[in-house]
Amino acid sequence: MTGLRYVYAVCRPFRSALQTQLKGVAGEPPKQLTHHGLVAVLSTVPERDFAEEPLRAHLEDLDWLTETARAHQSVIDALTVVTTPLPLRLATVFRDDSGVRIMMEAREAEFRRTLDRLEGRVEWGVKVYAEAEPAENGPPAGTPTSGRDYLRQRRSRARAHDDMWQHAETFASRLHATLSERAEDSRLHAPQNASLSGASGRNVLNAAYLVPRADSESFVELVDRTKDEEAGIRVELTGPWAAYSFVGEEGA
Amino acid sequence: MTVIERREVALVDLLDRLLSGGVVITGDVTLRIADVDLVRIDLNALISSVNAQVPSPFQELT
Numbered sequence: 588m589t590g591l592r593y594v595y596a597v598c599r600p601f602r603s604a605l606q607t608q609l610k611g612v613a614g615e616p617p618k619q620l621t622h623h624g625l626v627a628v629l630s631t632v633p634e635r636d637f638a639e640e641p642l643r644a645h646l647e648d649l650d651w652l653t654e655t656a657r658a659h660q661s662v663i664d665a666l667t668v669v670t671t672p673l674p675l676r677l678a679t680v681f682r683d684d685s686g687v688r689i690m691m692e693a694r695e696a697e698f699r700r701t702l703d704r705l706e707g708r709v710e711w712g713v714k715v716y717a718e719a720e721p722a723e724n725g726p727p728a729g730t731p732t733s734g735r736d737y738l739r740q741r742r743s744r745a746r747a748h749d750d751m752w753q754h755a756e757t758f759a760s761r762l763h764a765t766l767s768e769r770a771e772d773s774r775l776h777a778p779q780n781a782s783l784s785g786a787s788g789r790n791v792l793n794a795a796y797l798v799p800r801a802d803s804e805s806f807v808e809l810v811d812r813t814k815d816e817e818a819g820i821r822v823e824l825t826g827p828w829a830a831y832s833f834v835g836e837e838g839a
Numbered sequence: 840m841t842v843i844e845r846r847e848v849a850l851v852d853l854l855d856r857l858l859s860g861g862v863v864i865t866g867d868v869t870l871r872i873a874d875v876d877l878v879r880i881d882l883n884a885l886i887s888s889v890n891a892q893v894p895s896p897f898q899e900l901t
Contacts, residue, residue: 597862656853676861690864701862712852776855784851793855825852831860 590631591638592681595662596672596829597691597698598626603669612658613637617665622688623695625702628666629687637680646678663829671706673698674829701834709803709827711796713766713810714779716788716821717755752789755820759792762813762822769806770796774832788821795832803827 593612600621611617611630620627635641645651659677666672681687691698731737767773778790798806807824814822 652854653850656850656857659857660848660853674856674861676863677857679861679864694862694864698862710856712855776859779851779855784849795856795860825848828856831856834860834862 590633592629592683592687593632593637594627594629594675594679594681594687594690595659596628596666596674597694597702598628598666598670598672599702600624600626601666601670605665605669609662609665610658611662612655617662620684620687622691625691625695625698627687627691628662628672629681630662632680637678642678642680667709667827667829671702671708672829673702673705673834674831705797705830705833707801708771708797708799708830708833710830710832711770711798711803711806711810711827712823712825713762713792713794713796714790714823714825715755715759715762715792716786716790716823717752718788718819718821751819752791754817755789755791758817758820763792763794766794766796766806766809769802769809770798772797772833776832786823795828797830797833800827 595611595617605617607616609616613630613632613636615630615632617628617630620629636645645655656677663672663674681690731740763773763775774795776793776795778793779786781787781789784790796806810822810824
C-alpha cells in the first residue's frame with residue numbers, strides 16, 4: 588500500500604467499532620494498527636500532500652489547515668465515544684506502518700503511563716473575556732467644554748478601562764482557583780487574540796481543566812453558575828475534549 | 840453525564856489543542872531511529888504569519 592501514515596491517537600484496544608462513515612484527513616477512513624497491546628489509529632494520506640515539503644506549504648493555507656484540523660478532530664471525537672484516546676499533535680506523519688510500530692515501541696512505557704492517568708477523564712475549556720467597552724456608569728461624559736475638561740474626560744475613560752480589566756483579571760484568577768480545586772489538573776493556554784478568534788472583548792483567561800467524566804456534570808454546572816455573576820465579563824465553556832492539553836508527563 | 844449542547848467547535852479553540860497540545864513525536868526520535876523517515880512539522884511560520892503578537896507555543900520544538 589502506498590501513501591504515508593497519518594496518526595491521530597494511541598489508545599488501548601477498544602471493543603466498539605468506529606462509525607463506518609467516519610472519514611479522516613484526506614477522506615480515508617481511519618484504521619487501527621495494534622502493536623504490543625496498544626492501538627495506533629491512523630489513515631493513509633497521499634505523499635503529494637503530506638510529505639514534508641507539500642505539508643509545510645499546505646499548513647500555511649488556512650483553509651487547508653481548517654479542513655485538516657476538523658477531520659483530525661472528528662476522528663478524535665469518534666474515539667472519545669468508545670475509549671480514552673491519547674491524541675497526537677496535528678500532522679504527525681510516518682513513512683509506513685513499520686515507522687509507526689517503531690515509534691510505538693520507543694514510547695510504549697510513556698503511552699501506558701499517560702493512558703492510565705487519563706483513563707475516564709475529559710478536558711473542559713473555560714475562557715473569560717472582558718467586554719471591550721466598560722459599562723457606562725458614573726456621570727455622563729457629555730461634550731467637553733474646554734481642553735482641560737477634554738483631558739479630564741479622557742483620563743477618566745482610561746481609568747475606567749484599567750479598572751475593568753483589573754476587575755476581569757481578578758474575576759478570572761478567582762474562577763481559575765475555584766475550577767482548579769474541582770479538576771484533577773489544569774493548564775493555561777495563551778489568551779486568544781481577537782483577530783484570530785473573532786470574539787468580542789479581551790480574552791483574559793484561556794484555561795483547560797482535566798475532569799473525570801463522572802464529575803463533568805457538576806463541573807459544567809459550576810461554570811454555568813458563574814456566567815451571569817458579573818457585568819462586563821463573559822465566560823465561555825467548550826468541551827468535552829479529549830485530554831489534548833494533558834498528554835505531557837507530570838512535571839514536564 | 841447529560842448531553843451538553845455543542846456548537847461547531849471554533850477553529851481557534853481547536854488549534855489551541857491540536858497545535859500546542861497532543862503528544863509530540865519529536866525530531867530526536869527520528870534521529871535515534873535512523874530508518875524511520877518521520878515528518879514532523881512545526882507551525883511557527885503559520886502562527887507568526889497569522890499574528891505576530893501571539894507567542895509561539897512551539898518553542899520546545901525548535
